[in-house]
Amino acid sequence: MKNIRGAARRHAGYVIFTPVQIIFVMKSVLFKHRSIRKFRPTPIPEEVLRECLEAASRASTCGNMQLYSLVVTRDETLRERLAPCHFNQPMVRQAPCVVTVCADIHRFTMWCEQRDADPAYDNFAWFLNASTDALLAAQNLCVEAEMHGLGICYLGTTIYTAGDISQILELPKGVIPLTTVVLGYPDESPELTDRLPLEAVVHYEKYTDYTAAEIDELWAEREESELTKRLLAENGLPNLAQVFTQRRYVRKDNLAISESYFALLKEKGFFNN
Secondary structure (H helix, E strand, C coil): CHHHHHHCEEECCEEECCHHHHHHHHHHHHCCCCCCCCECCCCCCHHHHHHHHHHHHCCCCHHHCCCEEEEEECCHHHHHHHHHHHCCCHHHHHCCEEEEEEEECHHHHHHHHCCCCCCCCCCHHHHHHHHHHHHHHHHHHHHHHHHCCCEEEEEHHHHCCHHHHHHHHCCCCCEEEEEEEEEECECCCCCCCCCCCHHHHCCCCCCCCCCHHHHHHHHHHHHCCHHHHHHHHHHCCCCHHHHHHHHHCCHHHHHHHHHHHHHHHHHCCCCCC
């Protein structure tokens, strides 16, 4: 990646890629993405981090409102406090940068109120708009980070402990955590994880429901993999679906997480419905 950037021409301060270089770079990033869970302690240079954040800010956004905030945490003490919120996964302490991605109607609401405009964004519809904005920005951040040779990992644990994260980061009303991205230089090179066939997720013209046979076919390769065989042996379960429902994402946890996040949504002012 570095060689490609070095070979690119510069014009008015911008790096100019040839079409071939653009295709190569994007395929390298998008088709070879892997989640990194082991990081070197090497700090991310300021200019690299800024480019990643600027890329995030250029993501598509509802009405050009940018209804998100990215809380960049590099302070070791703060990352130490955040670690239990992410079940003490080592990467939260290892990675030099933790970015908490938040839906944010607070900033836009303040702007409206200071100009005698009556904002009506304290409701669930605008939580959805802000969430879309935030996740688009997060993905731009990640793609740009990987183009710089950084590794990334999304942390789904964010919504499990969003209330605690909100307190640690001092998030005001109208701001709620959605996901977290750890950024840093990789200290591992894991294999690519599998994905379902394209036919599983793409519907042309209209949604076409699946037959039972098609469901079996779409999951066949994953169910027959060596990884799945190991998981079944470790968990003493007959199939991969039960690993998900009985070990990974169980009903009681799902309901508890939903209840706590729903309460936080109301506390943060997203339910004036």
